[in-house]
Amino acid sequence: MEAVKQGSAAIGLRSKTHVVLASVNKAQSELSSHQKKIFKADDHIGVAIAGLTADGRVLSRYMRSECINYSYTYESPLPVGRLVVQLADKAQLRIKVVGAGSYWLVAGMVRLVRYGYVENPVSSTAGFVLVVFRALNDNDISIVSLAVDVEMFRVCTQRSWKRPYGVGLLVAGLDESGAHLYYNCPSGNYFEYQAFAIGSRSQAAKTYMERRFESFVSSTREDLLKDALFALRETLQGEKLKSSICTVAVVGVGEAFHILDNETVQALIDAFEIVGEEVPAAEEGGAADEPAVDQGAPAEEGAAPMEI
Numbered sequence: 001m002e003a004v005k006q007g008s009a010a011i012g013l014r015s016k017t018h019v020v021l022a023s024v025n026k027a028q029s030e031l032s033s034h035q036k037k038i039f040k041a042d043d044h045i046g047v048a049i050a051g052l053t054a055d056g057r058v059l060s061r062y063m064r065s066e067c068i069n070y071s072y073t074y075e076s077p078l079p080v081g082r083l084v085v086q087l088a089d090k091a092q093l094r095i096k097v098v099g100a101g102s103y104w105l106v107a108g109m110v111r112l113v114r115y116g117y118v119e120n121p122v123s124s125t126a127g128f129v130l131v132v133f134r135a136l137n138d139n140d141i142s143i144v145s146l147a148v149d150v151e152m153f154r155v156c157t158q159r160s161w162k163r164p165y166g167v168g169l170l171v172a173g174l175d176e177s178g179a180h181l182y183y184n185c186p187s188g189n190y191f192e193y194q195a196f197a198i199g200s201r202s203q204a205a206k207t208y209m210e211r212r213f214e215s216f217v218s219s220t221r222e223d224l225l226k227d228a229l230f231a232l233r234e235t236l237q238g239e240k241l242k243s244s245i246c247t248v249a250v251v252g253v254g255e256a257f258h259i260l261d262n263e264t265v266q267a268l269i270d271a272f273e274i275v276g277e278e279v280p281a282a283e284e285g286g287a288a289d290e291p292a293v294d295q296g297a298p299a300e301e302g303a304a305p306m307e308i
Helices: 002-006 052-075 080-090 102-114 125-136 201-216 221-234 264-289
Strands: 008-015 019-025 038-042 043-050 091-100 150-154 167-175 177-183 189-192 195-198 246-250 255-259
Touching: 002 043, 002 167, 008 043, 008 177, 008 221, 019 167, 019 177, 019 221, 038 052, 038 246, 043 246, 052 080, 052 167, 052 201, 052 264, 080 167, 080 189, 080 246, 125 177, 125 255, 167 195, 177 195, 177 201, 189 264, 195 201, 201 221, 221 246, 221 264, 246 264
Parallel strands: none
Antiparallel strands: 008 019, 008 195, 019 246, 038 043, 043 167, 091 150, 167 177, 177 189, 246 255
């Protein structure tokens, strides 16, 4: 969890039709390039990471592989919620199949069922092999050696020699049920959000989005991009937001997941900053029309002091 808190900030926002991901990708020095923080898993799913980038690349490849396998098997895109559950399970549990004898197959399955690791043996890889083993016995076919050994072992969070994945993931996707934004924790938990931010100084972005999240549901694509850039700017603590230090991606109805190029992001930043500078000027003009306050008038009783 500490690795996620110390990583570069990443935020996500969703409406009924679109999901926007944005991240800060500063380079360690002027002579080096930045590390990629947003990855594409499929045409309808993308992920933004905060934490250890190496772990993020491993999990993004796993997500891409699962999407390809599901699409090849069922000829339809993988639902976002199902992929998120598989991603959370990967942080907790792993099944390994290696060579051995049929005795170890049965013993392994008994251990899996006894300790509640497998509720339905037929649904697992080991259960499939066990069904084949029984079918061969029913047909009186001699089995000299069935070279399968099922070994269940806990990894990452429940073994002393393993460590959890040190990365948090914001999974954005679009399926038949609509747009989705999930956060996968290193602990294996996952939550769905309307808008969320992770990484260093993400609390400032959360505060900004908490004030405006009620309008995100009906927001357009341009409004989501605008709010994403403003929220991302809050994490920079006064530093100017430029396209060279941020990455923005979007997925929506009729729009496959893709990362916006630097020219498009910079044009959006310039347009939004111009609008933001015109508002205070109008307010100053309105304040000039107000009558001047008598400087010699006594202060109102109970008036709160100015907050610094």
